[in-house]
Amino acid sequence: MRISSLLSTTALYSAAASGLFAALTATAEAQSVSAAATETGDSDAPPLQTSPPPAEEAQTGEIVVTGSRIRRTDLESAVPLVAISGDAFYQTGRSSIGDVLNDLPSLTSTFSQSNSSRFLGTAGLSLLDLRGLGTERTLVLVNGRRHVAGDILNNAVSTDINTIPTDLIERVEIVTGGSSAVYGSDAISGVVNFILKDHYRGLQLRGQGSISQYGDAGNYYLSALGGVDFGDGRGNIALNVEYAHQNDFYASARKDYRHADGFITVDTDPFDAVNGSDGVPDNLFYRDIRSGTFSNGGTFLSYLGGDSYAPFLFQPDGTLIPQTGQAVGLPPLPSYIGGNGSTFREGRQLGLLPKLDRYSANLVAHFEISEAFVPFIEAKYVRTDSLGNASGPFFFSGGTTGSPRERFFTDNPYLTDQARGIIRDFYGDTSGAFDAEGNPIPNGINDADEQGFTFIRNVVELTNREEAARRETYRIVAGIRGKFNTDWGYELSANYGEFVENTRILGNVNLQRFLLAIDAVDAGRVQTGTPNGQIVCRASIDPAARIAYEGATDPVFAAGQLATDVAACVPINLFGEGNITDAARRYLLQDSFARGKITQFVLSGFVNGDTSEWFNLPGGPIGFAIGAEYRRETVSYRQDQATAAGLTFYNALPPFTPPAFEVKEVFGEVRLPILKNVPFFQQLSMNGAFRVADYKGATGTVASYGGGVEWAPVADLRFRANYARAVRAPNLVNLYSPLGQNFALVNDPCSARNIGTGSTTRPANCAAAGVPAGYDFVYQQSLAFQSGGNQALKAERSDSYTLGLVFQPRVLRNFALTVDYFDITVNKVITSPNAQDILDACYDAADLNNQFCGLFTRNAGPGLGPRGEIPGQILENSLKVIPLNYAKLKVRGIDFDASYSRKLGNIGDLSLRGIYTLSLQNDTFLSPTDPNRANQQLLELGFPKHEFTIDTALKTGPLTIGYKVRYIGKMVLNEYEDTFSKQGRPPQNADYADRRFYPDVAYHNIRFDIQVKDRMNFYAGVDNVTNRKPPLGLTGSGFGSGIYDNVGRLFYAGAVVKFG
Structure with a gap:
């Protein structure tokens, strides 16, 4: 395929404008390949189209589009779908697939590279979050199949997009709305399906490098992709190897x-x-x-x-x-x-950006023994090495x-x-x-x-507290597929994936040793009353000072280490920078490590076809798909003994080896073409899907289902409407996480200064809980608490509605417009109320008889508690933060997608694409005591109301010039409710700041692309031409501020060479 297209204009397309679909045969579920559509390394094909070909030129081969397993001949998606060509990932200075996808308005930058270091174990991860409903509610597929997770300390169910082979991507299809009936649990907000090249011939080499105008934040990418036919063209094998490097950079x-x-x-x-x-x-x-x-x-x-x-x-x-x-x-x-x-x-x-090295090897192969028997295999090994520092x-x-x-x-x-x-x-x-x-x-x-x-x-x-993580992903898919009965197809596959993470925790301090080392004394003064200049740890000469660390989660282990720590103790001078000796540094720093592992095994099979051999409805044969799936997943995690015992300045997490997650599922789909080619009914069809899943454990049996209707009154205009009930089963982390130590800075709701800020019942409840009169404790440092899982959790449920239109006027060739309204409500949301929420919910309820008051304990005695707590104070480590099914999420909005291309005489070929999302609602309902109280996220940092991208490309001869603008609307400085009324409630803090909004931002990118003799392509460009920075002191490394680019003006250049 020639790389003569530029930016996302020629790399992005929608289901409504899918002329490219007609030439694609590497489909999500059924990947039969015709010789005419085989992709080669030396194709003379023109740039990818963003609009459909003329009707007489369109091919009519069957295809399966993400969102259904039913084959269709008309290339139109029944659900809202945006598709992105693999060429889109060539057309930017960034080497992260996830960061490129996050530019789409439908995706939230929850885990971009710049903000991935916010939590333990997440530096360098690239996770997708569709509609801002959470990475755990976005299902990522590869060729329509599940992929093993890569986020051991996040939720252990989300796929790390770093493991996807960039140059092997044919296209990415993104479906909005619940898709559990088709694909199973987790598809609450939708599906992101990476479809790989299935029949590549030739050899392609690509190299790219980028650097910011400041000489930092560079990244480099090298790739080799080779494929060959065998068996007289009935088989094909392709191998892709890649290396990508991302430099870290720092605020200083x-x-x-x-x-x-x-x-x-x-x-x-x-x-x-x-x-x-x-x-x-x-x-x-x-x-x-x-x-x-x-x-x-x-x-x-x-x-x-x-x-x-x-x-x-x-x-x-x-x-x-x-x-x-x-x-x-x-x-x-x-x-x-x-x-x-x-x-x-x-x-x-x-x-501001973690260091990341990615090594990837991917193999895809198939061989057609007969049309009814086509074995296939996909195999990969990916290693990423990350170094992240945000602590x-x-x-x-x-x-x-x-x-x-x-x-x-x-x-x-x-x-x-x-x-x-x-x-x-x-x-x-x-x-x-x-x-x-x-x-x-x-x-x-x-x-x-x-x-x-x-x-x-x-x-x-x-040194800094940093995590050096090596993540290795292994995955193999083997199966058979084929066609029989002329128009029926099937697929049977086994899918095994394994993710292993080994993390070194750098700059970690042993707290037991720290407390011994800071208590430095002059040995002579202590022993004889006369200083002798010999500085030692007090514990070295005073047995009374030999005390094990009081904060250890495993006090037996701490006591067992005490003698060794005292014997080795090196006093430390902390009074002024630069006075710590190498010996003291070696004594304090703890060589810490952690190891995690996730496995996934999936057996899946389905049959699809239609009734054309027996009967047809007025609109054509009934299409169907039916199948079954078995899935088993395991997770394990452990730290070294000292870290797990709570002796270090790193969150102590006990070993995690829960029972396996298992589910057995059956599913089916049907499409009823009711009318076709009659007045006012160019097309009228209905579709439905169901899935029943039987989960091991308390989750039990759950059902998901959905249905929709499509109506095209004329050939130019089509309407579509869908409803879906989707589910997300609690995962192993939700269910079985052992209690581990964490910290939070809280306000005690029963302190005198806070007691009047809650419900009218708060004062009486605080008194009934035994809090002394006049109690006014204020936390100056974080409260230690325990967090873990809850085996009584049930599945989340969502209801999603979509209503849209597809407009392709015959009078304006190569123009397409889709407009889709979406409405997604998630009930029984699995969420862990934070420490503050639990404390407030206990005392703001009608009385103390609620599920929250039992999650912590106060010091009821007249004396001090075990860690010095005064009477009435919450005991350290007594608070338990566990997930519960009580919250709700709701998002609504409208997606617009327009594309147009035309020839401008002798000037060249112009193509344009615009994608715009108007967000109408993004509310969370997290109040344990008032389930109808909405907290608005829309317009808060990371959730703009208006967001769009516009791509243009002009191809003239061998030169293509591209331009892209990405717009992010203004967002409020703090919580929306501070400044504006909500549900009739007045603003909470109308004078929060001297201004209300972070300003809107537009990023401009340009690119130049030269094709040389159909074998070589050279390109160069500039991202963020105007060098826009995150506004008002933001750094782009926080949750919401990750939506902004923090690298600044980025120059890049690359080349593609093809052989064979």
């Missing part, structure tokens, strides 16, 4: 990112403010923001009295100096503009470890006299007793000497 390398810009809270509204507003903006935008707490050398917060602190910064020589810059924000801990504070973006602290270095703040020993004492010999004096000056002299007038009674000992002091620090010398 860019002037636009190295200084933190963003919003700072400068005002709070009184409790009785109307609409949560006093007319003064709560947040203002500032540039060059510096932290007023954390710093790279360490921050000592000196108490000035009242509600005010003054930060002092440790210098490399161990002295303290005041933080400079303009203090902005609310006390007690304001931020600073400029000055000598830290930005959290120095060095490699903030990664920054290890830090501590006086309570990070959850241990009361996270304190420093003034007898620490690393503390300079100057710093010691400043610290002691800001501590008083109290004994814990008070006189008759309530004044503290001194005991002659400075509190800093007696009780210790805290300070806050990013420990940059210990």
Whole structure:
């Protein structure tokens, strides 16, 4: 196939404008190949069309389109479908298939490369999220078959798109709406089906490289694709090998990112403010923001009295100096503009793109022994190596470890006299007793000497906390297919996939050793009262200081390691950057690892055909498909023993080896062509589908079904309407995840400052729970909690409706327009309420007799709890966050897809394509106490109301010039409900900021393509020509901000050479 097309204009097409379909035989389910349609490496075919060929030129071979297993001769999809040619992935400077697809308005950038490092174990993943309903509700297929997952710590059901072979892609078909009746569980929002080249001949070599204008964020791609016929053309085998490399880059390398810009809270509204507003903006935008707490050398917060602190910064020589810059924000801990504070973006602290290397080998082959017996095979091996950093270095703040020993004492010999004096000056002299007038009674000992002091620090010398993951995917599909009875077909296949991930956790700190190492003393002072300059860990000479880590999830293992840790202890100097010795670094850093594995085995078989041999309806024969499927999946995950025991600064996850997931399914489809070629009924047909699935375990038996109607009053215009009931069964992670440690910064709903912000029942419920009067605890660091699975979960259910039209006017050749309305509601959504939701739901209910109050425990005693909790405080690690079937999701919108091509005389051939999505609703219903309360996501960051792409290409002789624009509409700064009313509720915080929206953004791309003697193609282009950055301080590395490009202007060039 010649690579003379440009951008998505010639690479994108819709089912409505599918002239290309007539020439394609590598179908989703039935892949019979005719000699006329065989793809070769030296084809002289013109550029791919975006509009249908004239009727007399259209081929009439049967084809199966994603969304159905029934063969059709009319090439039109009964469901909303967008298809993308494999050439689309040539036509950008990016090497990530997922990032290219995420440009489509129907897909949400939940896991683009720039924001994939947000969670443990996800750096470098590329996961698709159709309609923003979640990656676990988007079913990804390859040639119409399931593909093993690649996201062990996300949900263990989503396919990593990095495993798809780029140059072997024939096309990608995206179907909106529930498709469980056809494809099974998970197809809630729709299906993304990658259809591979099935009959390739020749040899193609391709190489491409790109680099940003700043000299970073480059990526490189090399590919070889070769195929050959054998057995007199009855068989074909093709092999594709690829290598892709993506460079990481960091905020510190860019002037636009190295200084933190963003919003700072400068005002709070009184409790009785109307609409949560006093007319003064709560947040203002500032540039060059510096932290007023954390710093790279360490921050000592000196108490000035009242509600005010003054930060002092440790210098490399161990002295303290005041933080400079303009203090902005609310006390007690304001931020600073400029000055000598830290930005959290120095060095490699903030990664904006993970490093990724991808190695891929794919084989596809088939041999036609007879028309009724065609064995086929698909096999792949893919390895990706990723290095992701979004966590920054290890830090501590006086309570990070959850241990009361996270304190420093003034007898620490690393503390300079100057710093010691400043610290002691800001501590008083109290004994814990008070006189008759309530004044503290001194005991002659400075509190800093007696009780210790805290300070806050990013420990940059210990390197960043990064995950180096090696992910390997193996997959083989073997089967037979064929035709019989003239117009019947069948397929039987076995599909096995295996995913293995080995992760090294870099920059991980052993917390038991950290607590021992920070308690440094002069050995002579402790033992004889006279300093001798020998600095040691206190635990090395004082048995009373030999304490196992209190926060360990496996205290027995921690105690067993204690003697070794004490014997090896190396004291650490944390007072100022650059003072940690190599020996201390080696002592603290923990060699941590994790290993995960996912397997999938699928047996599938189906028969499709029609009734033409027996009878026809007025519109033609009845089409049908019927089949069965068996699927078995396993997941396992384990960490090294020290990490799993909670001894390190990485989330402790116990070994995960749940029972296998198994399901047996039967399914069927029918298409009834009622009328054809009569006045006002050029076509009238109905379709239906069903599937019954029997799941092992509590999920049980569930059914999915759907139906639709198509009506074409004239040849130029066709209407389609569909309804589908889809399901998503709880996966192994939902069901069996063992309880593991996690952390969240929460507000206690029963604290005096929060008790009036909930329902009218909250005060009474807090009192009934035994919370003491006057209780006003405020969390300064995260609450430790346990999260895991729930074996009582049931399947999610969705109802989707689509209504659309396809317009192809004969008077305007090569023009096509599709308009489709979609409405998807997901009920019984499996979701884990977050820690804050559980706490609020417990006390905002009518009484304490609800499912949420049993998920945590408070300290009911008069004394301190096991980790120092005061009476009434929630006990650390007592809160359990588990998934429940209680939420609802709803999205609505309209998709527009228009394409047009024509010859411009002697100038050349012009083609245009526009895809636009108008989102009408995107609501989540997550309130446990008010199931009808909608939380609007539409117009929030990552969910624009308006989004479109327009592609144009002009081919003149050997040269093709392409241009693409991608538009993203404006989005609100914070929650939609802050600024606007919802369901009759007034805005919650109308003066949230001095502006309401992130501005709309348009990205412009250009490309030049030269064809040389039909064998070589050279191309070059520029993505993001105007060098647009994410707006208002965003970096593109967050959940919603991943919709924006953060690389900037990107130059690329490549070449394709074909032989044979």
